[in-house]
Amino acid sequence: MKYIDEFRQQTLARQLAGAIRKEADSSRTYRLMEFCGGHTHAIFRYGVQDLLPDNVEFVHGPGCPVCVLPTGRIENAIELAERHGVILCTYADLLRVPAGLGKSLLKAKAAGGDIRMVYSTQDALQIARANPEREVVFFAIGFETTTPPTAVAILQAQAEQLQNFSVFCNHVLTPSAMQAILDAPEPVAIDGFLGPSHVSTVIGSQAYEPFAEHYLKPIVIAGFEPLDVMQSSLMLIRQLNEQRHVVENEYTRAVTREGNVKAQRLMQTVFERRDTFEWRGLGLIPHSALKLKPDYAAFDAEVRFQLPTIKASDVKGCECPAILRGAKRPVDCKLLGTVCTPENPMGSCMVSSEGACAAYWSYGRLRDGRGKQQKAQAGKA
Amino acid sequence: MCLAIPAQIVAIDEASDRATAMVDNVKVEVSLALVEDIAVGDYVLVHVGYALNKIDEEEALKTLDLFAEAGLRQAQ
Amino acid sequence: MRSFIDFKNGKVDLSHGSGGRAMAQLIEALFVKHFDNELLRQGNDQALFGVEAGRMVMSTDSHVVSPLFFPGGDIGSLSVHGTVNDVAMSGARPLYLSAGFILEEGFPLADLERIVISMAAASREAGTPVITGDTKVVERGKGDGVFINTCGVGRVPAGVTISGNRARPGDAIILSGSIGDHGVAIMSSRENLQFATTIVSDSAALHTLVADMVDAAADIHCLRDPTRGGLATCLNELAKQSGVGMMIDEQKIPIKAEVKAACEILGLDPLYVANEGKLVCICAAEEADALIEVMRRHPLGRDAAIIGEVIADDDGFIQMTTAFGGQRIVDWLAAEQLPRIC
Numbered sequence: 001m002k003y004i005d006e007f008r009q010q011t012l013a014r015q016l017a018g019a020i021r022k023e024a025d026s027s028r029t030y031r032l033m034e035f036c037g038g039h040t041h042a043i044f045r046y047g048v049q050d051l052l053p054d055n056v057e058f059v060h061g062p063g064c065p066v067c068v069l070p071t072g073r074i075e076n077a078i079e080l081a082e083r084h085g086v087i088l089c090t091y092a093d094l095l096r097v098p099a100g101l102g103k104s105l106l107k108a109k110a111a112g113g114d115i116r117m118v119y120s121t122q123d124a125l126q127i128a129r130a131n132p133e134r135e136v137v138f139f140a141i142g143f144e145t146t147t148p149p150t151a152v153a154i155l156q157a158q159a160e161q162l163q164n165f166s167v168f169c170n171h172v173l174t175p176s177a178m179q180a181i182l183d184a185p186e187p188v189a190i191d192g193f194l195g196p197s198h199v200s201t202v203i204g205s206q207a208y209e210p211f212a213e214h215y216l217k218p219i220v221i222a223g224f225e226p227l228d229v230m231q232s233s234l235m236l237i238r239q240l241n242e243q244r245h246v247v248e249n250e251y252t253r254a255v256t257r258e259g260n261v262k263a264q265r266l267m268q269t270v271f272e273r274r275d276t277f278e279w280r281g282l283g284l285i286p287h288s289a290l291k292l293k294p295d296y297a298a299f300d301a302e303v304r305f306q307l308p309t310i311k312a313s314d315v316k317g318c319e320c321p322a323i324l325r326g327a328k329r330p331v332d333c334k335l336l337g338t339v340c341t342p343e344n345p346m347g348s349c350m351v352s353s354e355g356a357c358a359a360y361w362s363y364g365r366l367r368d369g370r371g372k373q374q375k376a377q378a379g380k381a
Numbered sequence: 382m383c384l385a386i387p388a389q390i391v392a393i394d395e396a397s398d399r400a401t402a403m404v405d406n407v408k409v410e411v412s413l414a415l416v417e418d419i420a421v422g423d424y425v426l427v428h429v430g431y432a433l434n435k436i437d438e439e440e441a442l443k444t445l446d447l448f449a450e451a452g453l454r455q456a457q
Numbered sequence: 458m459r460s461f462i463d464f465k466n467g468k469v470d471l472s473h474g475s476g477g478r479a480m481a482q483l484i485e486a487l488f489v490k491h492f493d494n495e496l497l498r499q500g501n502d503q504a505l506f507g508v509e510a511g512r513m514v515m516s517t518d519s520h521v522v523s524p525l526f527f528p529g530g531d532i533g534s535l536s537v538h539g540t541v542n543d544v545a546m547s548g549a550r551p552l553y554l555s556a557g558f559i560l561e562e563g564f565p566l567a568d569l570e571r572i573v574i575s576m577a578a579a580s581r582e583a584g585t586p587v588i589t590g591d592t593k594v595v596e597r598g599k600g601d602g603v604f605i606n607t608c609g610v611g612r613v614p615a616g617v618t619i620s621g622n623r624a625r626p627g628d629a630i631i632l633s634g635s636i637g638d639h640g641v642a643i644m645s646s647r648e649n650l651q652f653a654t655t656i657v658s659d660s661a662a663l664h665t666l667v668a669d670m671v672d673a674a675a676d677i678h679c680l681r682d683p684t685r686g687g688l689a690t691c692l693n694e695l696a697k698q699s700g701v702g703m704m705i706d707e708q709k710i711p712i713k714a715e716v717k718a719a720c721e722i723l724g725l726d727p728l729y730v731a732n733e734g735k736l737v738c739i740c741a742a743e744e745a746d747a748l749i750e751v752m753r754r755h756p757l758g759r760d761a762a763i764i765g766e767v768i769a770d771d772d773g774f775i776q777m778t779t780a781f782g783g784q785r786i787v788d789w790l791a792a793e794q795l796p797r798i799c
Contacts, residue, residue: 012445044785260434
C-alpha cells in the first residue's frame with residue numbers, strides 16, 4: 001500500500017531506534033504525550049515502545065472522541081431511537097459503548113430501535129432521502145478531522161431542502177483539550193507533544209503555535225504510521241536536548257501550516273463554539289465543542305427534539321479521568337483486567353479500541369506483569 | 382482518532398463532486414467536497430468517505446529520506 | 458410424483474414444512490433431485506450405511522451467514538465445506554453429511570434452488586454425499602431467509618490422534634495460506650459499504666489436503682480451521698486447550714495485498730477476520746519442513762508457511778513480533794470486529 005508500507009519498514013525502524021538511543025540523554029526521562037488515540041493504538045499494535053530506550057516514555061492523551069463522549073449523550077441518542085422513533089445513524093465505534101443502566105446503542109437496536117451503522121455522513125443523507133416519511137438523525141462525533149464531513153452533510157441537506165434530516169452534534173476541539181491538560185490544577189509531567197496527524201491536516205500546524213510559545217513545550221505533528229511516531233519522538237528529543245520549544249511538522253506529506261482552508265471554512269459556516277461542554281473524564285471544558293449555528297437550527301437534533309441533559313455518574317475506582325490527562329497509566333487502575341475489560345468496559349479509556357486502557361490491554365499487557373491477566377484469562381471462553 | 386488512509390484517485394465524477402479511489406486494487410467511493418484541484422492519479426487521504434487532503438508526494442519522499450538519514454548519522 | 462413447483466417465481470410457504478404433499482414434492486424436486494445419491498433415495502427418515510471397524514468422528518455446524526450469496530460461494534457451499542472441514546480436522550476422511558433447512562416463509566424458491574445446486578456441487582466435489590435431511594418452515598419474520606445445519610461423520614485412520622490439547626513447547630505452527638479472504642469477501646458484498654474488491658471467499662473442502670498431510674507426517678499434533686474470529690481466535694483456543702503459549706512472526710503470516718488494504722480502510726485487524734478454506738497445523742518441529750513441502754504441492758496449500766512456535770506459558774498468551782519489529786500480544790476477540798472511524 002503506497003504511503004503506508006514504506007512508513008512501516010523494519011530496517012528504517014531499527015535505524016531510527018539506534019538514532020534515538022544515541023541522542024536520548026541517559027541522565028533524564030523524556031515523557032512524550034501522544035495526544036491522539038490513533039497514535040496510542042499504533043504504538044501498542046506495532047510495539048513501538050520496544051524499539052525505544054527505557055527513558056523515553058509515552059504518556060497517553062485524551063484524543064479519542066469515543067472515549068471522551070459522556071454517557072448521557074449516548075442515552076440521548078438511544079432516546080431518539082426508542083422514544084422518538086427516528087432512524088439513528090451512527091459510526092460503528094459507538095455501537096457498544098455502555099451507557100447508564102446497562103444500555104448501549106447495540107442493545108437498543110436488538111430491542112427494536114432503528115439504529116443503523118454508517119460509514120459516512122453521505123450514507124445518512126442517503127437514508128434520509130430514501131425514507132422521507134421518517135426522521136433521520138446522524139449521531140456526530142469526532143475531532144476536527146471528522147467535523148468537516150458533518151458540515152458538508154448539513155449544507156447538502158439544506159441545499160436539497162431535506163425536511164427529515166438532522167444532526168446530534170458532539171464534535172469537539174483539539175486545542176481546547178490540549179489546553180485543559182496543560183492548565184490542569186495538578187500539572188502532569190509532560191515534556192512534549194506528538195500532535196495528531198489528521199486533525200492537523202485540517203487545522204494546520206499553526207493551530208499549535210500558541211501552546212508551544214505559552215507553555216514552553218515542544219510539539220511535533222506526527223504522521224500516522226509507526227515510523228512517523230519514531231521520527232517525531234526523535235525530533236522531540238532533539239528539541240528537548242536543545243531546550244527549544246517550537247512546533248515542528250513531521251507529517252509534511254499531509255499537513256501544512258494553514259491546513260485545509262476549504263474544510264475550515266465549511267466548519268465555520270455551519271458550527272459555532274458552545275460555551276461549555278462536558279468531556280467524560282475531563283469534566284466541563286469551556287469553548288471546547290461545537291454546535292450548529294442558529295441558521296441551521298432545522299438540522300440540529302437537540303433543538304428539533306428538545307433533548308434533555310443527562311448527568312452521568314462515574315464508576316467508583318475508575319481512573320479514567322487521571323489516565324486521560326496523562327497523570328496515571330492504565331496499570332495504575334485497580335479495575336483494569338479485573339472488573340474492567342474490553343468486553344465489560346467500566347470507563348471511557350476501555351470503551352474504544354484506541355482508548356489507552358483498551359489498547360494496552362489488547363496488545364501490550366504482557367509488559368507489566370501477569371497477575372491481573374490470569375484472572376481475566378480464567379474468565380474467558 | 383481519525384483513521385485516514387492514502388488512496389489514489391482513479392476516476393472523477395465532476396457532476397456529483399465524487400471520485401473513485403484505490404488502495405491496492407480495493408476501490409472506495411469518496412466525496413471531493415473538502416478538497417480542490419484533484420486530478421486522476423493524485424493521492425488523497427480518505428476519512429469517513431471523504432477525501433481530506435492531497436498527499437504531497439515530494440514531501441513523502443523527503444520524509445523517508447529523513448528516516449534513512451537518521452539511521453546513517455547514528456551509524457557514523 | 459409430478460412437481461408443480463414454480464422454481465422461477467415461487468416462494469416458500471408454510472405448506473412446504475407441514476409434512477404434507479407440498480413438502481414431499483419440494484423434497485423430491487429439489488433436494489433428492491440435486492443431492493442425488495443412493496442412500497438418499499432409500500427414502501426413509503434415516504439413512505442406513507455400513508462402516509469399517511475403527512474410530513468415527515461426528516461434527517455439526519449451523520450456518521446463518523448474511524448475505525446468502527457472496528463472491529466465491531454461498532450459504533450452501535459454505536455449509537458443506539464447514540462441516541467437511543470440521544470432520545477433517547481430526548484427520549478423518551469425511552463420509553456422509555446430513556442437511557437440515559429452516560426456511561422462512563416467503564423465501565424465493567429460485568434462491569433456494571440456487572443454494573441447493575451449489576451445495577450439491579460442493580458435496581460431490583468433496584466426495585461427501587448428503588444422505589439425509591430435514592425441512593422446516595417458519596413464519597415470515599422469524600428467520601433470515603434460510604438457516605442450514607449440516608452434520609458430518611468421518612472415519613479416523615488407525616494411529617492418528619489429532620487433538621487441540623496436543624500442542625507442546627517446541628512444536629512448529631503452520632498456516633496453510635493467506636488470511637482474511639472470506640471475511641473481506643463477505644464485507645465487500647454487504648450493501649452500503651462503499652468499497653469493492655476482487656477478493657473471493659476461500660471457502661473450500663480441506664480434507665484432501667489433510668489426507669496428504671496425514672500421509673506425510675508421522676505425528677501431527679493439532680489441526681484446526683480458523684473460521685469465525687480468525688487466526689487469532691484459533692490460536693488462542695489451541696493454546697488454552699493445550700496449556701501452552703505461542704510466539705508468532707507477523708511477517709511470516711501470508712496475506713493478500715487486497716485483503717490487507719480492505720482491512721486498513723475499515724480499521725480491522727486481519728488476524729480476527731474469518732477464513733473458510735485454511736487450516737492451522739501444529740506438529741513436532743522436525744516434521745515441519747516436510748509437511749510444508751507436501752502442503753505446497755496441494756492447490757489449497759500453495760502458500761503454506763511456518764508462522765511460529767509453541768512455547769511454555771501457563772497463561773496461554775499468543776505473542777507476536779510485529780512486522781515493525783516490536784512485540785504485541787494477540788488477544789482473544791472481545792466481540793465481533795466492527796469497522797471504525799477512529
